[in-house]
Amino acid sequence: MFIQIIQGRCSRQDEMHALADEWREQLGPTADGWLGGTYGFTDDGMFLGVVRFEDREKAMANSRRPEQDEWSRRMAALFDGPVEFHDSDDVTLLLDGGSDQAKFVQIIRGKVDDPGRLKAMMAHGQMLHEMRPDILGATLAVEPDGTYTETVAFADEESARKGEAVMPPDDVRADLEYAMQGATFYDLRHPWFETA
Structure with missing residues (x-):
């Protein structure tokens, strides 16, 4: 799997949402x-x-389409300033990667010097789900320099906040503290989803 993260300040939220809907329907x-x-x-x-693609090659082929280029220009015009793009084909899934039924999504961006430790934690999906049933799934995208973006889908914000208060086992807590050190959390209280 290949993931591209797009991030930037945008005060024209209704227009951005409508443009994303247009992409889903037309492109x-x-x-x-x-x-x-x-x-x-x-x-x-x-x-x-x-945004998720099967692989980098197909994502790049999509970017080269003239209609995609035109749509991307329209999207860039909606941002208030610069836009960041982050690409990764080092992707790990937790519980099939997420859920379009999520009512709350948290995106966590950070950097680690041992991505394998972070990926190993994701591999224990069943244990994590038993400990945190509020988590419906997640994707972990790691860039070559160890920068990561974790996208976590929750049933709802209330259950997510209750889950945060649950004390994990010592070994899991140590891994979480390692991964989250210096990380930035972005709460999406009204997420929306597009699926092929």
Whole structure:
């Protein structure tokens, strides 16, 4: 799997949402290898989009399409300033990767010097789900320098906040503290999803 993260400040939220819907309806059906995406805004106006493709080659082929280029220009015009793009084909899934039924999504961006430790924690999906049934699934995208983006889908924000208060076992807590040191959390209280 290949994931691209798009992030930037956007005060024209209704227009951005409408443009994303237009892409799903008009360009999505002809985008080879497109799997879906998770989108939303933080309370302070940060837009985040996490777009999934089967692989990097298909994602790049989509980017080269003239109609995609034209759509991307329209999207860039909606942002209040610079836009960040992060690409990763080092992707780990937790519980099939998420759920379009999520009512709350948290995107966590950080950096680690041992991505394998982070991925190993994700591999224990069943144990994590038993400990945190509020988590419906997640994706972990790691860039070559150890920067990661974790997209976690929750049943709802209330259950997510209760789950945060649960004390994990010592070994899991140590791994979580390692991964989350210096990380930035982006809460999407009204996420939306697109699926191929």
